[in-house]
Amino acid sequence: MSNYQIAVVVGSLRKDSFNRLLANAIVKLAPSEFSFKQVKIDDLPLYNQDDDANPAESVKRLKIEIKGAQGLLFVTPEYNRSIPGVLKNAIDHASRPYGQNAFSGKPAGVLGASVGAIGTALAQQHLRNVLAYLDVPTLGQPEAFIHVKDGLFDETGNLGADSKKFLQNWMDQYVAWVKKHAA
Ligand SMILES: Cc1cc2nc3c(=O)[nH]c(=O)nc-3n(C[C@H](O)[C@H](O)[C@H](O)COP(=O)(O)O)c2cc1C
Numbered sequence: 362m363s364n365y366q367i368a369v370v371v372g373s374l375r376k377d378s379f380n381r382l383l384a385n386a387i388v389k390l391a392p393s394e395f396s397f398k399q400v401k402i403d404d405l406p407l408y409n410q411d412d413d414a415n416p417a418e419s420v421k422r423l424k425i426e427i428k429g430a431q432g433l434l435f436v437t438p439e440y441n442r443s444i445p446g447v448l449k450n451a452i453d454h455a456s457r458p459y460g461q462n463a464f465s466g467k468p469a470g471v472l473g474a475s476v477g478a479i480g481t482a483l484a485q486q487h488l489r490n491v492l493a494y495l496d497v498p499t500l501g502q503p504e505a506f507i508h509v510k511d512g513l514f515d516e517t518g519n520l521g522a523d524s525k526k527f528l529q530n531w532m533d534q535y536v537a538w539v540k541k542h543a544a
Contacts, residue, residue, distance in 0.1 A: 363394055364395075366398065370400055372436065372437030373437070383472065385518065386519055387520070387532060400427065402447055405420060405450060405451055416454075424455055432470075435448075435469060435492075437473045437485070442483045443483065470531075471499060472505045480506030482504075498538075
């Protein structure tokens with residue numbers, strides 16, 4: 362029985378997304394008292410403040426899943442040196458209407474994988490700005506700017522040996538962070 366339910370938000374809708382692969386692989390490094398569920402963001406409408414009083418079912422579902430979680434895990438690509446629009450759209454939905462921010466106070470971790478050399482560093486920094494405004498305590502260290510290259514994953518989609526060692530430490534710190542901050 363898990364004591365900590367984590368809502369995982371993947372910032373890519375791509376079928377063969379490296380970030381989804383990373384999200385699926387890293388959760389296996391967590392202790393059994395943690396369980397993880399990816400929230401669905403591909404059916405959310407574009408955020409429109411006019412709809413705040415009458416949100417779509419997909420928006421209601423997203424907010425219920427975020428509110429029911431003890432922690433958050435964001436795994437995102439970098440698009441044009443920032444976060445993908447689909448991720449920002451999901452965050453905007455779950456943070457509104459004003460005063461009903463589903464993220465408030467929930468501890469978070471941020472990870473990202475990119476084929477580019479800086480491994481989503483700028484996207485993660487932008488995301489941290491947004492999360493700070495939304496009152497989300499976000500793990501500062503270790504940072505995880507994952508460069509997608511041979512050996513990151515093995516043929517079964519699990520983490521390769523070197524990346525596993527690095528990310529096990531990341532997960533250990535994340536677990537401690539969630540335990541410290543979860544109500
Ligand atoms: C619209 C777009 C913008 C991108 N911009 C960046 C970027 O700023 N930095 C970067 O490292 N990679 C960039 N990329 C490449 C992505 O890192 C790469 O497509 C990655 O595989 C996307 O993540 P995913 O595999 O999880 O979908 C961009 C890709 C797209 C489609």
